[in-house]
Amino acid sequence: MTSDLEHDALINRIDAVLPQTQCTKCGYNGCRPYATAIAEGAADINQCPPGGDEGIHKLVRLLNRPYKPLNPQNGVEKPLVLAFIDEAICIGCTLCIKACPVDAISGAAKQMHTVVKALCTGCDLCVAPCPVDCISMEPVMDPQEARHRHDEKQAFADASRERFEFRNMRLERDKLEKADRMAARGLARQDVDVDTTQTTPSTPNEATAPVIEDPKKALIAAAMARAKAQREAQAAASAPAQGKQEDKDSTKDSQ
Numbered sequence: 001m002t003s004d005l006e007h008d009a010l011i012n013r014i015d016a017v018l019p020q021t022q023c024t025k026c027g028y029n030g031c032r033p034y035a036t037a038i039a040e041g042a043a044d045i046n047q048c049p050p051g052g053d054e055g056i057h058k059l060v061r062l063l064n065r066p067y068k069p070l071n072p073q074n075g076v077e078k079p080l081v082l083a084f085i086d087e088a089i090c091i092g093c094t095l096c097i098k099a100c101p102v103d104a105i106s107g108a109a110k111q112m113h114t115v116v117k118a119l120c121t122g123c124d125l126c127v128a129p130c131p132v133d134c135i136s137m138e139p140v141m142d143p144q145e146a147r148h149r150h151d152e153k154q155a156f157a158d159a160s161r162e163r164f165e166f167r168n169m170r171l172e173r174d175k176l177e178k179a180d181r182m183a184a185r186g187l188a189r190q191d192v193d194v195d196t197t198q199t200t201p202s203t204p205n206e207a208t209a210p211v212i213e214d215p216k217k218a219l220i221a222a223a224m225a226r227a228k229a230q231r232e233a234q235a236a237a238s239a240p241a242q243g244k245q246e247d248k249d250s251t252k253d254s255q
């Protein structure tokens with residue numbers, strides 16, 4: 001039987017050879033959870049597409065297990081791609097920032113967002129949440145950058161792990177602080193309720209007052225409506241030319 005220390009050490013060693021893309025394609029919520037599942041015998045060694053064949057061989061050597069090719073159910077091995085944001089279309093909703101596991105996107109609410117290429121792992125987790133489809137994954141075109149990424153692979157993976165862990169810590173801290181604030185507000189509210197029941201009964205208007213809509217959701221909905229209207233206007237602008245051509249054709253047919 002292995003001790004907790006030995007178990008943790010094994011997870012650390014497995015995690016150390018994973019690429020730290022944090023893409024979840026292995027079926028786990030990041031590289032360390034996948035490392036934990038391998039250490040516990042719950043996952044196989046061939047579930048990480050970014051690690052690819054080289055990564056599987058590393059795990060074979062580390063764990064002394066038989067080699068098996070990448071499981072196609074987890075994806076296929078591809079060249080590195082990085083996220084690119086079309087800033088002309090971005091509506092500044094911040095959903096991509098929330099999705100990025102390594103804080104590689106900069107921007108603020110209602111402002112255009114930008115990918116910090118040097119930090120992007122290519123996980124593509126920011127693509128699906130974007131409500132206006134302005135994020136694309138593009139190959140690394142600069143040969144110097146591609147060589148740097150290749151030569152510094154381990155250093156980049158270690159830095160990405162740190163960024164991922166730091167982000168998780170920050171999110172956990174934010175959650176705790178929010179819970180504290182909500183608890184404090186709840187207590188304050190209880191005090192007000194007690195005072196109110198003692199002095200002023202609530203009016204029917206207060207009881208039936210509508211819940212205020214989430215302002216962030218309203219902002220996204222409005223921005224999406226604007227983007228949709230823009231697309232429709234562009235489509236309408238190109239339609240008359242086509243309509244004229246169709247009119248000409250129908251005139252010819254009737255002659």
Ligand code: SF4
Nearest residue numbers: 021023024026031048
């Ligand atoms: S890089 Fe992606 S697929 Fe590979 S272990 Fe990490 S999260 Fe899983």
Ligand code: SF4
Nearest residue numbers: 100120121123124126
């Ligand atoms: S910018 Fe997008 S692709 Fe790059 S690390 Fe963040 S979520 Fe992944």
Ligand code: SF4
Nearest residue numbers: 090091093094096130
């Ligand atoms: S999710 Fe898309 S629209 Fe929203 S901030 Fe990111 S890039 Fe811009």
